[in-house]
Each structure stands twice: as structure tokens, then as C-alpha cells.
């Protein structure tokens with residue numbers, strides 16, 4: 177079969193949402209709107225939206241048969257080339273809907289669309305490897321072994337990939353490629369671990385900027401550090417982490433890391449494949465959660481973000497909530513007292529001073545002045561204090577070295593039994 181989609185052809189898409197009995201109506205609507213933005217980011221023209229209320233998805237075609245007829249008519253009358261479902265469809269359901277629609281129309285689901293955007297936006301070598309891995313893992317269970325279902329691979333939304341070759345169509349090849357990709361990613365991960373260890377030794381405070389896609393994370397990093405990270409009104413503009421130094425008013429330096437954005441129903445394979453990138457979050461000292469405070473969907477976006485933070489093993493880190501886009505007004509009343517909030521506009525820089533002040537406090541939160549007595553057989557630790565803490569004085573006697581230093585918990589923790597006093 178020839179590919180109907182090529183780069184020069186406009187993709188005219190219909191979005192399909194099925195509101196199941198377990199769905200909340202507001203969430204359902206918001207998710208569809210988000211799907212429209214995802215489709216737009218992928219370069220499709222959304223021509224129509226079709227919805228159905230249904231207790232459970234139809235086992236054969238996800239949509240009920242009556243709605244499916246309606247969809248077919250809609251497609252025929254509007255020169256539709258693609259149908260995008262806002263749910264997760266089984267391979268057989270995708271195939272059945274494609275067959276019923278006449279075979280010329282490509283059917284994809286939300287996960288495939290997100291994977292496609294990731295494929296378009298991946299820039300670094302590591303990002304590309306991770307996207308390809310996610311795409312292949314998504315593809316494997318969809319391979320029938322006959323190559324029949326695969327005629328659709330090779331061009332257009334839902335089929336684009338960063339791999340040197342087109343997505344391979346044979347299960348055996350795919351599995352081999354998956355192993356090779358995992359191997360390469362593991363190598364890159366080693367480098368990352370080495371860099372991380374060096375940063376750990378330096379004792380420098382590290383904060384990761386996390387949050388929902390399009391919240392303004394990159395804009396904020398740029399506003400503070402001139403990092404020059406691409407920030408766009410598109411979903412998933414950033415896929416690679418970027419780390420920049422920032423000098424706090426106290427004169428101390430810290431590191432800020434921009435990260436990939438989150439979204440509801442982020443495909444599981446994607447989270448898995450991006451694990452080494454996302455791990456940067458877990459190894460931070462604090463999280464700066466950027467929230468688009470002008471978006472009425474912000475509570476759901478915070479919920480999704482918090483859940484992913486937990487899943488990534490970073491749930492115990494101190495968090496500063498940054499409500500961004502304050503220039504567009506706020507969609508809410510100020511947050512709960514137990515969370516640390518700050519309201520800013522990354523665009524106009526309003527509120528940045530308050531943010532920097534809070535960051536400074538956060539960076540110093542865990543630092544205390546300690547007096548250590550390091551025994552003579554542990555004098556090597558004096559060097560480590562010089563490199564990881566601010567040493568105020570160091571005196572040697574027959575009992576060892578008495579060191580007064582300002583250190584964070586990370587540095588002082590392992591030296592616990594040598595602490596004479598702290599405060």
C-alpha cells in the first residue's frame with residue numbers, strides 16, 4: 177500500500193473522544209482540548225471533533241457501530257486523512273476502525289500522537305535514542321508477524337521516528353534494535369552518573385525545574401540564566417535537560433536544570449525510555465514546580481505533576497511551587513498554606529525577585545555550622561570538607577583535626593560521629 181501521507185500534504189484530522197462511565201466530564205473536555213493542541217503541535221489541521229458517551233469502549237472498534245458510521249460520513253464529507261482517538265486503543269481496534277473507514281484513513285491514539293511529537297522534537301543524541309526506544313516498545317505488541325499492519329509505517333504523523341533507518345518491521349529486528357538502543361542509553365547513563373558524582377562532591381545546590389508541558393519552565397530558566405533554551409507555544413518543546421549555573425544574591429552558586437514537561441496519560445513507554453533523563457529530577461536537592469497559573473486546568477496539572485514526581489522517586493524533595501504567567505491573570509485563589517508558593521511572570525519578570533529570595537533560602541535551608549573532630553586516621557576527611565563545605569577554621573592537635581565548617585546535610589551526614597557541636 178502506498179502512503180497517503182507525505183510531508184507536503186496537509187493532514188486533516190478528526191478527533192474522537194469517548195466519555196466512559198469512569199470519566200469526569202470536565203476532565204474529558206480538558207483532555208480533548210489538550211488533544212487538539214497536541215494535534216496542532218504535530219502539524220495536523222483539526223477539522224472536527226466527534227464524541228460519544230458510552231459505559232465501556234466497544235471491544236471491536238472502541239466506538240459504537242452507530243457512531244462509527246457517523247465518523248465515516250464525517251470523514252468522507254471533509255476529506256479527512258486521519259482520525260485521532262483520545263484514549264488508548266488496542267491494535268485490533270485501530271485496525272478495525274481503519275478497515276471500516278475504508279483503509280485510506282490513518283487511525284492513531286493519544287499515545288501515538290505524543291510519541292510522534294517527541295520524535296519531531298528530539299534534538300540530542302540521547303533524546304533521539306530514547307524516543308526511538310519508546311516507539312519500538314510501543315510497536316512490538318502491534319506487530320502481527322505478517323507485516324500486514326505495518327504498511328502504514330513510514331510517513332506522516334504517528335509514524336515519524338528519529339532512527340537512522342525507518343522503523344523496522346520485523347519483530348526479530350525490532351527486538352534486536354531495542355537491545356542495542358538500551359545498551360547505548362546505558363552507556364550515556366554512565367557518563368551522566370560520572371558528572372553527577374562530580375557535582376555531588378562539589379556540594380553545589382541543585383534545583384530541577386519541573387511541571388506540566390507549556391507551563392513556562394524553559395522561559396523561566398532563560399529569564400534567570402540566559403540559557404537560550406527554545407521556548408515555544410507548543411507542547412513538549414523541551415525534551416533534553418539543560419543545566420545552568422545561577423548566582424544567588426548571597427553570592428553562592430547553584431545549578432538549575434530544565435526538564436521535559438509532563439502531561440496527563442503520558443505514555444508509559446515514554447516515561448520508561450526517558451528514565452535516565454528524568455532521573456535528573458530525583459538527584460536534585462529541590463524541585464521548582466512551574467504551574468501555568470492562568471490555566472483553569474492548573475489543579476489537574478499539579479495533580480499529574482505530583483503523581484509523576486512520586487513515580488520518579490522524587491516525592492520526598494522540598495518543593496517550591498511557582499505560579500507562572502501572572503501577567504495573564506490568575507485562574508485561582510492562592511494555594512494551600514503548607515506549600516511554598518510564589519507568583520511570577522517569566523515573561524515580564526514580575527515576581528522574580530521574590531522567587532530568587534526563596535531559592536536562596538531553599539539553598540541554605542539545610543546548611544549549618546558544625547564543629548568536627550576528625551581523628552588522626554581520618555585526616556583525609558579534612559580535604560573533603562574543604563571541597564564540599566566552607567571551612568572557617570582548622571586546627572590540628574594530638575587528638576586529630578578540629579574543623580569548624582558550614583556544611584549541608586549531605587556533607588555532614590556521613591561525618592555524624594565526628595560532630596562535636598552544631599547550630
Ligand SMILES: Nc1nc2c(ncn2[C@@H]2O[C@H](COP(=O)(O)OP(=O)(O)OP(=O)(O)O)[C@@H](O)[C@H]2O)c(=O)[nH]1
Nearest residue numbers: 390391392393394395407408409412413414437522
Ligand atoms: N504570557 C506569558 N507567557 C509565558 C510566560 N512564561 C512562558 N510563557 C509562554 O508559554 C509558552 C511555553 O513556554 P515554555 O517555556 O516553552 O514552556 P515549557 O514549560 O518549557 O514547555 P515544554 O518544554 O513544552 O514542556 C511560550 O509561548 C512562552 O512564551 C509568562 O510568564 N507569561
Ligand SMILES: [Mg+2]
Nearest residue numbers: 393394413414
Ligand atoms: Mg521547555
